[in-house]
Amino acid sequence: RKEVEQDPGPFNVPEGATVAFNCTYSNSASQSFFWYRQDCRKEPKLLMSVYSSGNEDGRFTAQLNRASQYISLLIRDSKLSDSATYLCVVNSGQTGANNLFFGTGTRLTVIP
């Protein structure tokens, strides 16, 4: 079983739409959770960390459900510039290490 599983998409949505991505992780010892964004032929960049209480950054809201080992990302009022691949990322839970496991990514295209 993969450490992190995501729906690869693609998600094609019109500008202004709300879109949600989900992912599940297999290691219950994982302590850190992130969403990264990767544009075509570019490096992954941190979009936001995901906290147990849920957190919001502008149009982006991340949620974590430890019991179900499930993470979500909600994007409201989609912009053309949101088009990218969104990577769900979970750490290994090993003390003193920061081994991150990446999902295969969900591709989003926002259409004018």
Next chain:
Amino acid sequence: DTAVSQTPKYLVTQMGNDKSIKCEQNLGHDTMYWYKQDSKKFLKIMFSYNNKELIINETVPNRFSPKSPDKAHLNLHINSLELGDSAVYFCASSQVEHEQYFGPGTRLTVT
């Protein structure tokens, strides 16, 4: 003032050659990493160094050898390159248990 830099950006070479990729970070982070992103875009960790010590060595062929002269640098040397080594290699750095910052990647093509 680039945070994580890699050289070269593109590398085209023939099977059997030996090549190196260099990585430097100026963020003062203690941990550096090498990742491989294959043609299916799956990003997988290869190595992790914390203060010049290897702390993770995922099951990669021993043709791949990371070398860290100091905590700001982590280089990747690859011996006897194979077609299957073609991928994008990303260097990253972090403070332990915090988010990782990635370099721009090195696109390796083995012919």
